[in-house]
Amino acid sequence: AQSVTQLDSQVPVFEEAPVELRCNYSSSVSVYLFWYVQYPNQGLQLLLKYLSGSTLVKGINGFEAEFNKSQTSFHLRKPSVHISDTAEYFCAVSGNTGFQKLVFGTGTRLLVSP
């Protein structure tokens, strides 16, 4: 079984500042890792994913994340945020075999202010 921990329920940041949203996971098998973003009144949109290979993955809207197997982390970063990045961000994990469901963290609300 897998689990995901997002310790920060809310992260306030000023526009153009860098941000890091933390995600740690637990699993007894190899996993795939995902970050999804949810804008108000919308569904979940895939930001980026780690499947294998390079541990630094780049996604849409200037976001990137680094997979760290020893620390079982997959933190999301952006060097300079915009007001439009205000949203809920979910880290998720799935197993690497068969018909695998996504297991989500509790989400982090990113609040970008001018």
Next chain:
Amino acid sequence: EPEVTQTPSHQVTQMGQEVILRCVPISNHLYFYWYRQILGQKVEFLVSFYNNEISEKSEIFDDQFSVERPDGSNFTLKIRSTKLEDSAMYFCASTERLGGNQPQHFGDGTRLSIL
């Protein structure tokens, strides 16, 4: 870009009534999922579905829930006798191929409010 569409966007129902939530997955996708998100809580897996059969279901998905693919395009979630605690956002998702490495494409959700 192809999208997963869900209807209705908001459903208000009296407790004890049946509801059917509808989803149209991306046309060439074969694997389907339902998730729910109770207000302020995490997104939780309900059920996965392929080839007209349930592949996996969570403990949330009890006898009150059922899923169906009534035709070549729709995928539905039915709650037979709704309870107050069924109030949540329900998301449908689909993938083209099998495997945990396949990114799931989500709809915008149906907000279900039970009175």
